[in-house]
Amino acid sequence: MLNSLVNWTIDTLPPSAIACAYRRMPPSLASTLGLFRFRQTVRWAARHSAFYRQAFAERNINPTKIRRPEDLGDFFTTPDDVAARPEEFVCRPPNIVFESSGTSGRNKRVYYSHQELTEMGHSMAAGFRLMGLTSADRIANAFDFSIWIPGIITHYGLMAMGCFCQAFGKVDPIEVYRRLESYRFTVIFGEPTWLIRLTELAEKHGTYPIKFLIGGAEEMPRAAVKWMEHVWQGAKLKMCYGSVEQGSALGFQPCEQADGYHLDNFDFLPEIVDRDAEGFGEVVFTTLRRRVMPLIRYRTRDVARLIPEPCPCGIRAPRITRIRGRRDELVVASGGNLYPLMFENILRPVAGLTHDWQVVFRLEGVREILEIHIESQRTDTERLEAEVFAQATDQYPDLMKNLALGIFQMRLIVHPHGEVRTARKLKRLLDLRHDPLPSASDTEESLAFTDVSR
Ligand SMILES: [Zn+2]
Structure with missing residues (x-):
């Protein structure tokens, strides 16, 4: 009743x-x-x-x-x-x-x-x-x-x-x-x-x-x-x-x-x-x-x-x-727990970037590489990199301490507008360290980076 x-x-x-x-x-x-x-x-x-x-x-x-x-x-x-x-x-x-x-x-x-x-x-x-x-x-x-x-x-x-x-x-x-x-x-x-x-x-x-x-x-x-x-x-x-x-x-x-x-x-x-x-x-x-x-x-x-x-x-x-962030986007890397929001906070104050970015984790030998892919028309790449690193140091000193210790390497990779987002939903953190062949769901989202070299 x-x-x-x-x-x-x-x-x-x-x-x-x-x-x-x-x-x-x-x-x-x-x-x-x-x-x-x-x-x-x-x-x-x-x-x-x-x-x-x-x-x-x-x-x-x-x-x-x-x-x-x-x-x-x-x-x-x-x-x-x-x-x-x-x-x-x-x-x-x-x-x-x-x-x-x-x-x-x-x-x-x-x-x-x-x-x-x-x-x-x-x-x-x-x-x-x-x-x-x-x-x-x-x-x-x-x-x-x-x-x-x-x-x-x-x-x-x-x-x-x-x-x-x-x-x-x-x-x-x-x-x-x-x-x-x-x-x-x-x-x-x-x-x-x-x-x-x-x-x-x-x-x-x-x-x-x-x-x-x-x-x-x-x-x-x-x-x-x-x-x-x-x-x-x-x-x-x-x-x-x-x-x-x-x-x-x-x-x-x-x-x-x-x-x-x-x-x-x-x-x-x-x-x-x-x-x-x-x-x-x-x-x-x-x-x-x-x-x-x-x-x-x-x-x-x-x-x-x-x-x-x-x-x-x-x-x-x-x-x-x-x-x-997404629990399945939590990446344990570079000596800490990394969420998409951390990178959003790092990139937000930097001028001249679009809202699309992606962080890719790779291994080169045993060395962990953290690649920050951004879109910008800025040509002063060194200055841009310095600004991003300064924000990271300012906001996440522990992360940068691990960088200074050589636990990982961090790279900034600048793309033209519209190149980072290749799927409807952009996976912000892409972990390719233990998966040399990207899984089916990652393939589409990582296509933009297959030719990136530095
Ligand atoms: Zn309220």
Whole structure:
């Protein structure tokens, strides 16, 4: 009885009520409700999914005894599980499938029902409302509509908000730019690199009064944010943190605290696991409303830290920092743990670089080589190198101490514009030390460097 009442109430909530829940729900109530729905999800999955039934049986887990995530011990689901056996997760017939590239080279498939897509649209709309969008806004949605999710889920969110929109898909930015005036768009959605290309057009040919640029699917380089907000004269750049597996966004940027995300703890039960001394660990989530393909303790591979202090904006939904990097992009090299964000911090203050860069780790004999590939039209290469090394020394003295000790060699390799990014997603740290033949998933991304010599 209580179950069905809670479910009915939640499933029929309009976006405004969900937004109100993010904003005001006391953490203790949010946690009670989250755990209640967590237990329902575990029981549902154990009853209806071959994957969970088998995994629980192998670990002697009795689903009716599970009260909180920790009770599942070391049980997690992973991107590899979803890539290898997606259909075994499915609990009831789906209406739609999305795919995303898997780390193992196989695509992950994630299934949803029409009702789930509608509910996720309501959650997206709630997040958009908190970020400042209203039903009076006019939206250009240039997220990709092909085999993965951001275009469609954003579209469902916009339909739930009741605003005017054009569903572009990931078209050439010039197509959107040409229509900014006639449709009087106030908000533009797109992937970070796409928004950067659009902003280059606006810088060259003039801007229009835009309120928000909203990105997702990858982190936006920090240096780009200031430049974009400057070019668009008062527009705000906001990010959503989402993925095909999350469906709707797990994180939004509703307030001025742009260096992280408020989490949707209404649809997800988030955890940070395997934390290091600073509290950084892997973002793990359990879906709380999904019945077609529930994901329990799903390891995202993204690394972030919980921000325990309440946010000055007053929204009570929990917060995490910006994604520091991918757990599978953590490279233990050069005498330390290296994350993409470190190199972003090193390169950001250096003038004349594009936002695309890649760090490649190689071995020459036994010597470790760290190559920083950047794009620039600067011709003063020695000075450029000195600036990059000075930033590295300043910000990461331990790394440079290891360089001085001769533990590794660091090289800067300058490319013309457009040469570093050869795939949709740029793998920032590419470790080729123990893999003389690049794996299938690395090949595409490292093509640009096959002829680099120095
Ligand atoms: Zn806030």
